[in-house]
Amino acid sequence: MAWNTPRLDSERSRRRLQILAELAGARSVRQRERPQRERTERLRQLIATRRRVAG
Template sequence: MAWTTPPRLDPDRSRRRLQLLAELAGARAVQQRERPQRARSERLRQLIATRRRVAG
C-alpha cells in the first residue's frame, strides 16, 4: 500500500485559513468575557421583575 501525502495548500489559502482561525479564536474569547456580564444583567432583570410583581 502506497502512502500519499495530501496536496499542499497554496500559501495564500493557508494564510487566509490561519487568519480566519485567529479571528474566530478572538471572537470566541470576547464572547466568553462578555458572558458573565450578560448573565449578571439577566439575573438583575429577573430580580427587578419579581420585585415589581410582589410589590404590585
C-alpha cells in the first residue's frame, strides 16, 4: 500500500494547483468586472437623485 502514497500525494497536489489556478482566474474576472459594476451603481444613484429632485 505504501507504493501508492506518493502517487496520491502528487495527484492531490496537481488537483490543488488546478483549483487554485481556477480560483485565481475567477478572482481576476471579478476584479475586471468590479469597476463597471461600481460605475453602473453610481449612475443608478445619480438617476434616482435627479428623479427625486425633478419629481
